[in-house]
Amino acid sequence: MKTLTALFASALLTASQAQAHDLGPDQAVQLLKAGTIQPFETLNATAQAKHPGATVRETELEEEYGRYIYQVELRDAQGTKWDVHLDAASGQVLKDKRDD
Secondary structure, eight states, rough: OOOHHHHHHHHHHHHHHHEEEEOHHHHHHHHHHTTTSSOHHHHHHHHHSSSTOOOEEEEEEEETTTTTEEEEEETTTOOOOOEEETTTTOOOOEEEEEOO
């Protein structure tokens, strides 16, 4: 039973690692040049429009389940951190949540 549990846990870990991974700058540039994803300036502006006056603190491009997700961390004038996730191809906001 312990072996079965260990195998199951290992399979879940492997599956979760395969589902999302960060993309490096070279990969991001290739995707941008190919027109697969929108320009980062456009995606940042979309995220900032959700929180006017906020500044971009950090960004990250990931591939999740075959979809490119652009994650933007913002800080507003009150010091509140926000995490905005966008579909990097369409620019659609997928998640906008306060990061406590």
